[in-house]
Amino acid sequence: MRLFSKPWRTGGRPLSLLLVLLLAAGLTVAIPGCTTNPVTGRSQLMLVSENQAINASRTAYVEMLAPARDEGRINADPEMTARVQGIAEKLVAQAVRYRPETADWDWEIAVIEAPDTVNAFAMAGGKMAIYSGIIEQLELTDDELAQIIGHEIAHALSAHTAEKMSVALASNMAVVGYAMTGERSQIALTGAALGAALAVQLPHSRAMEAEADEIGMELAARAGYNPDAAASLWRKMAAQANGRHPVFLSTHPAPESRQRDLTRMADRFRPLYDEARRGSVPTHPVN
Template sequence: MKRVTLLLAAILSGAFFLSGCQSTTAGGATNSSRSQLLLISSADVNEGAATAYKKELTKARASNALNTNASYTRRVNNVSKRLIAQVGVFRPDALKWNWEVNVLNSNEVNAYCMPGGKIAVYTGIISKLNLTDDELAAVIGHEIAHALREHSREQISQQIATEQTISLVGALAGFGSTSQSLAGQASQLVIGLPFSRKMETEADVMGMELMARAGYNPEAAINVWKKMAKLGSGSSPEFLSTHPSDSSRIANLQAQLPKVMPLYQATKTKGKTAAVTRKKKK
């Protein structure tokens, strides 16, 4: 009887999984697309993210740590603006998101982009890694890619699936259900859930394509992770707790370079042509 119960649970949970599978983005030049388990709406996750982001900004403002470094704030906003202008390649709807960009004065080596386009960059990652604009674009592009692929929504969905499967097994076995909806907890989960290695790899590659399309040298992405690995050889920074930096990650970025370098070169050529045209008109 127990084996039959578990088999029935597996069949039902399998149908549950299939009902929520889709991809959140087009593939782009790097084919950054795959089927994802999505059992919670974007609206719920984005609402939770907006709440969490607002709380983070309120805390930073209270401690006089919000956008207090004018130079870094200007750089982050300029880089973010160019990257955001390219998100339509992967999903046109993201161009209409209510994007927000802020810089937090902190020694933490960290940055994030919450669902719905809520970006925060810590001054520590810029100063400790001595980031160039191209390298800064790699960091922000990586984080934007997480939001475009809705990795937080996918992680929460995986948690829901686990909860539902456990509840189903318990109900079929005659136990009471202790499952609870995770939708109402999105404001906590968008910060607390670490991304998987697969998600990190996707963000690396998509982020590199974004920066190339925005006119930033994609080779800088490789340099960022070399710097990050070197920094992490001592006391590991917060950024590395969920963003593994190792030789396989760098090798994967190097393997993707041939796909995105032509995009960067085309952007640079277009920019030079436009500059020449403007000069002739003067």
């Protein structure tokens, strides 16, 4: 699965391949699949259901990590792994408060040893990974690391993998539909899993990013991590990206206004952070 070592292009044949795979895997529904974001209530196109995306992501996650696992690069640094997993556990506990049914998800975060890779991602069902490069190159504090992990958890909570698969499917269905038959073969599972893996590497929309910023910051604040770290994280990201384009920014677009928006947002969530730091369960309403 070396295919996933580089960002997947979003135009031309690669995107068409994604749609062919999704259609071949039988992931469409017979009626327009409109639903609402399970956290924010935003209307989402869902031709691929969240459960279908979770099943596909479960297989894709194993396949995507296989090369690094074979090379001994998964959770290779015990100290870094413990740090990442400790923060993730606190954030997942808050995520389950958002959506209690996600307590049944098989939440998992892998730390991939890749010093030159500035990236992190989440798949449906709480399957996540973070590369050592983003931690080391940006010299992340725990508060900043919590913002990244919270942001990725928020993508999973908001069913963004299923949404990206659905949007891609809808936008190209007419083009690739003629190639499909009613047959279902043994490649169906592989096609669905590959479709989920490719969807991870498609850019998030601005709406998805705004949701993940807000939800992730709230999760982190409730878990006792400073919301001001979100803006400082993106300042570091912008500085690190000078003259380059980290993989993370390929899938997580960073408009110039993002730091300003995050700074304003932090003011809203600071009471939750203050409550958490005092050791009380945050109950402060967020407007």
